[in-house]
Amino acid sequence: MNTLERLNYKTKDFKVIQAMMYRHAGINLHDGKQELVYSRLAKRVRMLGFNNFSDYCSRLSEDSEEVLHCINSMTTNVTSFFRERHHFEFLAKNILSKPDKRSLRIWSAGCSSGEEPYSIAFTCAGFPHVSTEIVATDLDSDIIRKASNGVYQMKDVNGLSDLELKSWFLRGRGKREGLVRVIDSFRQMVKYSQLNLKENWQHDEPFDVIFCRNVMIYFDSEFRSRLIDRFHHHLKPGGHLILGHSESLFGLSQKFRVAGKTIHQKLGEVAA
Numbered sequence: 001m002n003t004l005e006r007l008n009y010k011t012k013d014f015k016v017i018q019a020m021m022y023r024h025a026g027i028n029l030h031d032g033k034q035e036l037v038y039s040r041l042a043k044r045v046r047m048l049g050f051n052n053f054s055d056y057c058s059r060l061s062e063d064s065e066e067v068l069h070c071i072n073s074m075t076t077n078v079t080s081f082f083r084e085r086h087h088f089e090f091l092a093k094n095i096l097s098k099p100d101k102r103s104l105r106i107w108s109a110g111c112s113s114g115e116e117p118y119s120i121a122f123t124c125a126g127f128p129h130v131s132t133e134i135v136a137t138d139l140d141s142d143i144i145r146k147a148s149n150g151v152y153q154m155k156d157v158n159g160l161s162d163l164e165l166k167s168w169f170l171r172g173r174g175k176r177e178g179l180v181r182v183i184d185s186f187r188q189m190v191k192y193s194q195l196n197l198k199e200n201w202q203h204d205e206p207f208d209v210i211f212c213r214n215v216m217i218y219f220d221s222e223f224r225s226r227l228i229d230r231f232h233h234h235l236k237p238g239g240h241l242i243l244g245h246s247e248s249l250f251g252l253s254q255k256f257r258v259a260g261k262t263i264h265q266k267l268g269e270v271a272a
């Protein structure tokens, strides 16, 4: 049996990675995540020729490229098409269906491999009279590349109906059997870029809707609260902030009203 020998990995190595993730990405890896860090990084540490984490940590301290690799390995990218479907129903029924709606700017912040922004694009495509701009960003540069390719395995689209599958994807043939690709017209609706929410980001134009779902669970309350303020600033009056199923604004902001399940509307005059 070909078993890989366990690399030398001490609590002090975990602490270095824990502090680095917090400093660079705002990701709060609590002490119970020590083994998770080992399992996510061991392959990378071996690939670089190290037989212990201590040497890898020294490399991290002097190589900013390696910090990015490390962050990419440590992010949790779990997502799916139409995850929490009620959010997309809300978008269709309460926002896109408004008779005076002619244009919409939407940001998927922490978009992972693209299932969330493509689900937004599929929803918006049902309202061709609304001109839609979808911005999708993530900290993880590898996952952003995957998202913009729009290629998925059949198992990733299992939850969609045959009609949805036919309308939104092309099936791979030959060497690409078992893969599907988002049809170009939908891919072109989404503008992807790498963006670290911890950094000093700025968008030129405000948004009608910000999706930031299942991202803030990794942050501490101080970072969450700062982020909510910045999202508020980047929303148009009456704009919506959509969070994940276990996230809330409770104790973080009073500048929103609850508009639906984990859907928050910015208070203030809605522009005519």
Ligand SMILES: C[S@@+](CC[C@H](N)C(=O)[O-])C[C@H]1O[C@@H](n2cnc3c(N)ncnc32)[C@H](O)[C@@H]1O
Pocket (backbone or CB within 6 Å): 025, 026, 027, 075, 076, 077, 078, 079, 080, 083, 109, 110, 111, 112, 113, 116, 137, 138, 139, 140, 143, 195, 196, 197, 198, 212, 213, 214, 215, 218, 244
């Ligand atoms: C669990 S996924 C959520 C994906 C999608 N929003 C959803 O709900 O299905 C969390 C994503 O947040 C991203 N993320 C974590 N920290 C981030 C940060 N500081 N800035 C931007 N994105 C971050 C991760 O890379 C990951 O892709």
